Amino acid sequence: MVLSMIDLTTLEGMDTEGKVKQLCYKARHLHDATKGIPHVAAVCVYPDMVAIAKNELKGSDIGVASVATAFPSGHSSLELKLDDVRLAVEAGADEVDMVISRGRFHQGDYAYVYDEIAAVKEACGKARLKVILETGELGTFDKVRRASDISIAAGADFIKTSTGKIKPAATMPVTLVMLEAIRDHWFKTGEMVGMKPAGGISNAKLALHYLIMVKETLGDQWLDKDWFRFGASSLANDVLMQIMKQRTGAYQSKDYFSID
Amino acid sequence: MKGGNIDWALAPAPESTGHIQLKDRYELFIGGKFVKSKGGNYFDSIDPSTEKAIAQVTEATKADVDRAVKAARTAYDKYWKDMPGKERAKYIYRIPRMMQEKARELAVIESMDGGKVIRESRDVDVPLAAAHFFYYAGWADKLEYAFPNRRPEPLGVAAQVIPWNFPLLMAAWKIAPALACGNTVVLKPAETTSLTALKLAEIIQEADLPPGVVNIITGHGSVGAALVEHPDVNKVAFTGSTAVGRHIQKAVAGTGKKVTLELGGKAANIIFEDATIDQAVEGIVNGIYFNQGHVCCAGSRLFVQESVHDEVIRKLKHRMDSLVLGSPLDKNTDIGAINSKDQLKTIKDYIAIGKKEGAEYYAPEIALPKKGYWCAPTLFTQVAQSNRIAQEEIFGPVLATQTFRTVSEVIQKANNTPYGLSAGVWTDKGSKIFNLTSEMRAGVVWANTYNKFDPTSPFGGYKESGFGREGGLHGLSAYLKV
Numbered sequence: 001m002v003l004s005m006i007d008l009t010t011l012e013g014m015d016t017e018g019k020v021k022q023l024c025y026k027a028r029h030l031h032d033a034t035k036g037i038p039h040v041a042a043v044c045v046y047p048d049m050v051a052i053a054k055n056e057l058k059g060s061d062i063g064v065a066s067v068a069t070a071f072p073s074g075h076s077s078l079e080l081k082l083d084d085v086r087l088a089v090e091a092g093a094d095e096v097d098m099v100i101s102r103g104r105f106h107q108g109d110y111a112y113v114y115d116e117i118a119a120v121k122e123a124c125g126k127a128r129l130k131v132i133l134e135t136g137e138l139g140t141f142d143k144v145r146r147a148s149d150i151s152i153a154a155g156a157d158f159i160k161t162s163t164g165k166i167k168p169a170a171t172m173p174v175t176l177v178m179l180e181a182i183r184d185h186w187f188k189t190g191e192m193v194g195m196k197p198a199g200g201i202s203n204a205k206l207a208l209h210y211l212i213m214v215k216e217t218l219g220d221q222w223l224d225k226d227w228f229r230f231g232a233s234s235l236a237n238d239v240l241m242q243i244m245k246q247r248t249g250a251y252q253s254k255d256y257f258s259i260d
Numbered sequence: 261m262k263g264g265n266i267d268w269a270l271a272p273a274p275e276s277t278g279h280i281q282l283k284d285r286y287e288l289f290i291g292g293k294f295v296k297s298k299g300g301n302y303f304d305s306i307d308p309s310t311e312k313a314i315a316q317v318t319e320a321t322k323a324d325v326d327r328a329v330k331a332a333r334t335a336y337d338k339y340w341k342d343m344p345g346k347e348r349a350k351y352i353y354r355i356p357r358m359m360q361e362k363a364r365e366l367a368v369i370e371s372m373d374g375g376k377v378i379r380e381s382r383d384v385d386v387p388l389a390a391a392h393f394f395y396y397a398g399w400a401d402k403l404e405y406a407f408p409n410r411r412p413e414p415l416g417v418a419a420q421v422i423p424w425n426f427p428l429l430m431a432a433w434k435i436a437p438a439l440a441c442g443n444t445v446v447l448k449p450a451e452t453t454s455l456t457a458l459k460l461a462e463i464i465q466e467a468d469l470p471p472g473v474v475n476i477i478t479g480h481g482s483v484g485a486a487l488v489e490h491p492d493v494n495k496v497a498f499t500g501s502t503a504v505g506r507h508i509q510k511a512v513a514g515t516g517k518k519v520t521l522e523l524g525g526k527a528a529n530i531i532f533e534d535a536t537i538d539q540a541v542e543g544i545v546n547g548i549y550f551n552q553g554h555v556c557c558a559g560s561r562l563f564v565q566e567s568v569h570d571e572v573i574r575k576l577k578h579r580m581d582s583l584v585l586g587s588p589l590d591k592n593t594d595i596g597a598i599n600s601k602d603q604l605k606t607i608k609d610y611i612a613i614g615k616k617e618g619a620e621y622y623a624p625e626i627a628l629p630k631k632g633y634w635c636a637p638t639l640f641t642q643v644a645q646s647n648r649i650a651q652e653e654i655f656g657p658v659l660a661t662q663t664f665r666t667v668s669e670v671i672q673k674a675n676n677t678p679y680g681l682s683a684g685v686w687t688d689k690g691s692k693i694f695n696l697t698s699e700m701r702a703g704v705v706w707a708n709t710y711n712k713f714d715p716t717s718p719f720g721g722y723k724e725s726g727f728g729r730e731g732g733l734h735g736l737s738a739y740l741k742v
Contacts (some may be wrong), residue, residue, distance in 0.1 A: 001266060180538050187574060215268060216582045223266075 001205045002239050003037065005225045007065060007196070009044040009233050011164065019051045024056035025245025026260035031240045034247070040236065041225040042095060047084060052092035065130070067093035069120060072163035074099040078116060085123040096120070097130040099163060100147060102137045110150055115145060117154035130196055132160035135174045136166040144174055148181035158194035160231065169199025172213065179217040192221070203238045264437035270584065275378045275476055279604040280365045282455070285316040288478065289461035294469025296596030297324050308375035309588050309597035309608055315453045322478040325486045328475040331490040332417040332444040333492055335472030341414060345401030352400060352439050357607050358395035359386065366456055370428055373455040375597030375633070376551055378589050380696040388713055389432035395715035396436035399736060400523045400656050403441065405731055412740040415518055417493030423500045423598050424450035425554040433730050434497050435474060441739035443495065447574035448487055452600045454478040469551040485511070493517060495739065502724050520738045521726025522556065524653040524718055525681030527702065528674035529559030529710065533568045539708065543577045547684055547710040549583065549637045552598055553657040557682035559710055561650055563670050566663040573641055573661065581624045595657065598633040605739065607635050607656030614640045614649040616681035619660070635645050651677070669691070671699045680722030684710045712714055
């Protein structure tokens, strides 16, 4: 289950066509040496790599997610950000991972943050919108909660902890606060919103802790790739390693698991 | 791959019992030795989660009580009274050190004997009990600083009777300050939970305390009565029900014995609309379902501001659904077994009363184990002050919820009880907390937390919840002439 919820991600300045292609291959073929291993949920790249990823993943149901809106800082004009989103969507992105304007948020300009998310949502069209709060820059749980509420109200399909560029990234307490915001919205309206903790979840045991937290806070219907994702790349290999341990009874060397 | 296709049931994670050392039969601990009762009567100590007997315990006779008090008197005159405080402290320090060494064993026995979940006995009861000994050992040579310009003197022999809800912890609360102040002790644990007190007796023996400084005798209520009524006792300390407390108060009237009583409670746990609701829900659960509600300071009356009532109750029910009920020795268990058959009956009677009174009943659908004494966590809403379930102490996992509109209303309702042991307040506003805490007639008021204990913090009640304080500096004066 964990494997099918992973968004494999490459967001580096030095991303190349080759790198993205390799990652896409890994997304489809996590561990061909063993049967019955699912593929990941999506591959997450920069907007200019969307077309390449889309092409590589043709014929699979693996989604292509693109970061947008002046990722990772979010400092730009609304017009440029919307262009950024359109660029990704036109290239075929199934999902858009936007960042909120943390500067505006800290200034107390919540209306701006709300409007921006709503505008991006509109620009997304059919693509699902994940809103990155970058909780490592928000400072307090109260602010995380407020940012979650704003994002959900503005139309986020998913809320996501972090860009992966700032430490701390996803933590369990921060994720719980966000899950509670989702739950409160669900209690009030009956609408589901997805959750994606990103960054820092690198082993299977920790992933299991997160799943239990989701199950106990929100319930079984969230335990699905449509409603819960892990933004993590190194997690996949650790989960594979645990699966192999269960099947063979022995831990294998890390060298048996491919790194793309 | 939906969540439903996977078996999410928690795998059993039982704490092992292989390492514990329990005798088949326990004698009385008098004068530093385990001695046979002249009466020769024993009774079973039962594991309430399996209904199996795990050891036999002595039913002490009047003559045994007399022997124990004599041993304590002798030890007081011969060793303890005149020993310098710093020497007494050395002895007392040995006890918690050895408790820490045997922490796992003590925790497992506590869970087996009382039905308390291992998570609580391991993380709360045993460490806190040790902390109490450490704390009061530190006071032993500093009593003159605690009461400046006085000459504090010990009282003599202390008769101590403790309840079954926190057996080892209550023993520590009683014994530690008594010894630190230079008194000797005869302690009687509750009949359903004698075993950790007897393990403590073994530790005290091994720690080589002078014989008779601590004596531990077991048996039913009549033994406790004989002990507190014994003419050569100087001090009576009791924790338990208000009914028994009244009886003790009558028995010692006019005898000159110094008394402290820590009795029942019906605490108000108050949730304001500006509280952090999710934290408050955790606090409500901790307040009433901790230790199956067998807590004198349990937050058994929930007051929710009407504007957030529906939200709080919905979240509370949601949270209750994820509580795990089962074997007390399993590390995943949240709710253990009810301490005894009698107590289970009391709780069930009150639940029936609540339903009959027309309160709305809720309990998560949990399959209760067939063997043992179990009660699912229970919530009553639509309750009024006039309901019996809101007035009387149930001492089980049963929560009675009322709503309120204004601050003055909730203060009035919260204080409208014969008890006054504890209370909880949940709000983000500091000024409201200070207002509430000064208006609340309760010995302990927790703000944005519940059931927090520390040896440095005094604990005790107002009104029918008793008098005298245990813990902290205040706890010393209960065992001294100043």
